[in-house]
Amino acid sequence: MSRSTSLSLLGLSIALCSSASFADTVWLKNGDRLTGTIRVFDGSRLLLQTDYGGSIPLDWKKIATLESDHELLVKLGPLEGERAKSLLAAEPGKVTLANGEAPKTVELAQIEQIMKPKPLVEDFVWKGNVDLGLDYKRGERDSDDYDVDIKTQARHGRWRHNALADYNRELKDGVVSTDNWSAEYALDRFLNEKLFWQGRFEYKRDRVEEVERQRTIGTGPGYQFWDDELGAFSVATLANRSDYRYSNGEQDRFYALSVKWDYNRYLVGKTVQLFSVGEVGRPLNGAAEYSLDAEVGLRYKVTDWASLNMKAEKDIVSGAEGDLDETRYTLGFGVGW
Template sequence: MMKAKGVSIILTVLFVVLAWGQASADEVWLKNGDRLTGKVVSLDAGTLVFKTSYAGDLFIKWEEVVNLKTDEPIKVVLGDETTAQGPVSPGDSGKVKVKAEQVAEPVTVDLANVKAINPKPPLRTNLRANVGFSMTDGNTDTQDIYADAEFMARTLQNRFTIGGLYKRSEDGDVKTEDKALGYMKYDHFFTKKWYAYANATGEQDEFKDLDLRVTLGVGVGYQFIETDRTNLSVEGGLSYVDENYILAEDNSFMAGRWAVKFDHF
């Protein structure tokens, strides 16, 4: 008797869980009368990505969708680039209602006017490079070579930077300068202006007896200005420095770090 009761309770719990899972699923109604359950992933270039447990990701032409329901908030982008974010409920055929947090009443949206759903953050990239060469011939023969480059990739919350420079000089047949620097940095923005960073730098300078200096650091920064032409930020944190010398004794230590970065093109 107790065993049968226990089985009954387990079956009841399973039924409730399955029923809740079914009830909490997003739903899509199509022109042909089909009604699909699953999860709205995104809409881009006229194709709705709808994730299901029974067929994986479905790619549905947006023009075939006549109604939509979601249990969790989604970001809806309209044709005029205005956005609304919130759970979506069915409306009249061809329309849905978005319960945006910033307004008291749901916003009615025409499906034909929906441009995107849950759009990916835009990726912005920037590449700069400089190369210089000079040579003199006469009483003195000199050569100078300089090159630097930096690549940056930026999304809404992340920024990746990698770069380096090289400089070499000769006077006659005698080398007078030979140094190289490489660096990479990752910034994660936890607000629009504040970010945490991690960076790594490698440096070599033969005429400073430096075989390799490696610096690893973490810290926080604040972005005052960030436009296509002007950038200004300040940051500070801690770094670990490991120095390997050609002749002198190697060294390693902890150090504080602060920096101001400003550029204008």
């Protein structure tokens, strides 16, 4: 055997041994064993990244034990967490946390979260997406449509930060028929695994419709039905103070009650996402009878970060000094993280 062939075989053997030693392993209760890289566990499913099947969500209740050579943050509650240098397989229903001191064996049912620790805030999780919709038409009637939507969410410990922003503009034969933008920030404080309290601020500006400006400050309880790798669904009931200004200079200031929802669900192996966010409210006094701001849509993942999306948006302010009833349909491209 030549020297070059021997060196090639030695390199291949080292590579294989290295890849095997750094592969995470999950044993299922039915006896199956899967290898890959543990990405995250949050709620009911463990996400295992593999080179043979992509990202595979595993039902946590079906897992017997697992091991990993990577440093992971293992949380046994909303605030209690341990930074483990590695995970060692244990008897079914348990796993051993090795952190350089005495190993600690815990039951899988005690674990609420597993993630890669962050440099500053260990349990910091940030996700979001930006959707763009553009439409240019040239003919007997020219039209230009622009639609930009940003949604992001960050969570650490018992706190969750939510931010939304969007901009819509439409021109027909050089005349602006739609020109509005809005921004919202909401802060959630979780009281337990499901129940949270929310405070939020929202501002809307419209340069075309009769309702020229909307400003809302609110607070109230919310409930998180689920939040895992396959989606999330939460509802919040808020008491709000709203200020409306109309294009004719009139103003309304009133208190209102509203219900907000935020729903998203992955389908077809996490390639298709169904989502809907919105709020419906009714003033306790003032000129408006009710208001609705909602959107529903589908997002198709082309790659891990790029997607195509289509959605419908509805804005209604009924019974006010200046009524608003606007519907938009968009098809565009987006990025997510």
